Amino acid sequence: MSSLFTDIISSKKKKIFAAPMADVTNPAFRALCAMHGADLTFTEMINADGLLNGDRYAEDRGFSADGKPYGVQISGSTAEGISKAACLLEDMFHPAVIDINMGCPSPRIVRSGCGASLLTKEGLPAQIVRETVGAVSTPVSVKMRILKNEDETIRLAESIQDAGAAAVTVHGRTRDMMYAGKSDTAVIRRVRETLSIPVIANGDVRDEASASRVFDETGCDTVMIGRAAIGNPFIFERISFFLTTGKIHPFISERLHASDTGPSETRQRVADFIKYCDLLDKNDLFGCVNIRAHAQWFTSGLADSGNIRLMINDLHKNVKIDINDRPALTEERKQLAAEIIAILEEHYGAP
Ligand SMILES: Cc1cc2nc3c(=O)[nH]c(=O)nc-3n(C[C@H](O)[C@H](O)[C@H](O)COP(=O)(O)O)c2cc1C
Numbered sequence: 001m002s003s004l005f006t007d008i009i010s011s012k013k014k015k016i017f018a019a020p021m022a023d024v025t026n027p028a029f030r031a032l033c034a035m036h037g038a039d040l041t042f043t044e045m046i047n048a049d050g051l052l053n054g055d056r057y058a059e060d061r062g063f064s065a066d067g068k069p070y071g072v073q074i075s076g077s078t079a080e081g082i083s084k085a086a087c088l089l090e091d092m093f094h095p096a097v098i099d100i101n102m103g104c105p106s107p108r109i110v111r112s113g114c115g116a117s118l119l120t121k122e123g124l125p126a127q128i129v130r131e132t133v134g135a136v137s138t139p140v141s142v143k144m145r146i147l148k149n150e151d152e153t154i155r156l157a158e159s160i161q162d163a164g165a166a167a168v169t170v171h172g173r174t175r176d177m178m179y180a181g182k183s184d185t186a187v188i189r190r191v192r193e194t195l196s197i198p199v200i201a202n203g204d205v206r207d208e209a210s211a212s213r214v215f216d217e218t219g220c221d222t223v224m225i226g227r228a229a230i231g232n233p234f235i236f237e238r239i240s241f242f243l244t245t246g247k248i249h250p251f252i253s254e255r256l257h258a259s260d261t262g263p264s265e266t267r268q269r270v271a272d273f274i275k276y277c278d279l280l281d282k283n284d285l286f287g288c289v290n291i292r293a294h295a296q297w298f299t300s301g302l303a304d305s306g307n308i309r310l311m312i313n314d315l316h317k318n319v320k321i322d323i324n325d326r327p328a329l330t331e332e333r334k335q336l337a338a339e340i341i342a343i344l345e346e347h348y349g350a351p
Pocket of ligand 1: 019020021022023024043044045073101102103104143171202203204205224225226227228
């Protein structure tokens with residue numbers, strides 16, 4: 001059956017998705033990624049039990065700030081919890097796809113029976129997918145890691161497909177690898193060759209060369225970018241530019257050293273941070289975002305960023321606000337953001 005998600009994932013062009021990332025891919029940041037050409041973005045993982053118990057995490061994290069198609073990701077430990085949460089999220093947000101987190105290796109998540117711990121529970125991944133697919137009309141996808149045993153990885157992916165998943169994202173690392181070592185593109189390729197549903201390749205895409213390598217080595221026509229997008233939503237534009245023209249984006253060609261941003265890219269980064277703050281403000285998100293950390297990410301790699309980071313750290317150093325006092329937090333962070341922007345404009349020039 002055709003859907004917004006199947007239209008996007010089955011389009012012939014090479015696609016780049018923005019990965020779900022806790023504390024990063026809030027609605028404002030996703031809007032920025034989409035603005036820079038991400039073909040689909042994903043929310044941070046939304047915990048099924050938390051949602052069913054009425055916390056407001058999903059209200060802040062799950063909506064769209066730009067009306068563009070996006071995926072909502074659920075983490076949970078049972079088929080019942082995940083499928084019920086999927087129904088709620090479908091009604092609340094009408095996402096293009098509902099993604100189930102079967103990859104998060106964080107000890108806290110794994111201890112609670114969620115994320116990557118699901119992968120080794122015989123039959124449970126398929127049961128979760130089957131019940132969720134049965135409960136919603138939105139396509140359901142799964143984001144998984146590979147297992148230590150390649151054949152078991154393939155069998156698991158097949159069981160997820162047979163249970164009705166519309167797509168699978170494979171991060172080519174095992175749970176134990178966390179984020180170290182290399183993502184195994186050969187295993188992703190085998191999953192892609194075995195399944196008939198779309199497979200999205202995830203892991204280690206950070207520039208034009210790594211994107212080309214992952215497309216080539218996996219044979220997938222969609223890659224998903226995580227860490228390289230943190231503080232740098234322009235990554236989608238630069239890689240899209242390369243995929244459509246075969247050339248390096250002019251902003252990147254200005255770089256004198258591979259790791260230092262050139263003048264146009266720097267101006268773009270500052271402009272993106274300003275736009276980001278504007279989106280946080282318009283969508284009442286300042287109260288739930290650690291703007292200081294996000295500013296550090298946005299300034300990473302800029303000339304003299306070490307000093308800028310020290311200056312940002314010194315701002316509002318001794319201010320203590322009750323984490324539950326949302327209006328006060330919002331005001332304080334808006335003020336902090338304005339001071340950070342003033343530092344950036346003074347240092348790098350107004351964009
Ligand atoms: C800060 C951070 C938060 C993450 N949060 C999530 C999450 O909520 N759900 C998820 O499926 N994966 C999460 N991930 C994993 C990423 O989506 C992605 O699979 C991983 O970073 C590998 O891709 P990369 O090499 O492009 O970073 C997170 C990763 C990072 C670094």
